[in-house]
Amino acid sequence: MQGFSGDENYGERIVVTPVSAKGIPTMKPLELKLDVENIAGDPTRIGLPLNGREPQTIKVFLEAKEVIAEVSGGIQFNYWTFNSQVPGPFLRAREGDIIELTLKNHESSHMPHSIDLHAVNGPGGGSLVSQVNPGEEKTFSFKALNPGLYVYHCATPNVATHMTKGMYGLILVEPAEGLSEVDKEFYIMQGELYTSGNQFSKGLQKFSFEKMTDENPSFVVFNGKVNSLDGQMKAKVGDKIRLFVGNGGVSLSSNFHVIGEIFDKVYVEGGSLINENVQTTLIPAGGSTIVEFTVEEPGSYLLVDHALNRVNKGAIGVLVVEGEHNDEIYSPKPGENKNTH
Incomplete structure (x- = not known):
């Protein structure tokens, strides 16, 4: 199965533990240069309501990238992400829209990645046609048939590993009449x-x-x-x-x-x-x-x-x-x- 390994740390960033002058490992936590200053997705970056506009074709670009970032003060983790953030970008469409989605896997990645959108009606939710190795990109399209709020995530085996390391997000398909106004x-x-x-x-x-x-x-x-x-x-x-x-x-x-x-x-x-x-x-x-x-x-x-x-x-x-x-x-x-x- 593509991307699966029995080694739990397969695909992890390789880091050498610091040693003292006598060759004995030190107890001081390893200090790393972070790839991303703040891994957290901005909760306010969701785009504007579509207000019942006519259906159209929209283009979406996502990049799978593996980055080291801070979980909490002084604690780092090797995240796997869409667009270097967790969750991935909030995607917003309207019922009846055609979404043309391009997924690129950054050349620095160690693993293949893909995307399964729960808003897709089709085998694998897009994952079967979006498997990309490091440095590759693929494009596919789908029609948003059902209004609702849907999860998307990486679906490359081991799927649970890819997801828990940060490869998930939401896509909103607004109903034809749009959503009610809020502040x-x-x-x-x-x-x-x-x-x-x-x-x-x-x-x-x-x-x-x-x-x-x-x-x-x-x-x-x-x-x-x-x-x-x-x-x-x-x-x-x-x-x-x-x-x-x-x-x-x-x-x-x-x-x-x-x-x-x-x-x-x-x-x-x-x-x-x-x-x-x-x-x-x-x-x-x-x-x-x-x-x-x-x-x-x-x-x-x-x-x-x-x-x-x-x-x-x-x-x-x-x-x-x-x-x-x-x-x-x-x-x-x-x-x-x-x-x-």
């Missing part, structure tokens, strides 16, 4: 990192195939790394928020929850069925959801996987809301009416 939209994906160390092991951590098969991630994160959403998501009181949320997996379902808010609408599994007044929504591995809510109070709202031990592994983000406090909606000290900004 803010954000893009978030949960993922798992299986490494040779833990949150306290500084330096470059290798991928652990054993941990992956045991379904025991070292990190569970939003947008590729710990604290990736800090300072990125901002809104004002009264804003209607729409979150496009996916789960790159590869093992865990997400129990997505915003502490202090109730979802007015949940597009179940990213499809057409809508649930209302939802506290926590399930997102299966390789699946997605769209949630909408209005923020009534200022403050910091925590985004979590409500299997809360995963917060300890990194699954937490913050939405910061500014504006005027309304004592009728939420009163920290009943009877004391304090309007704050």
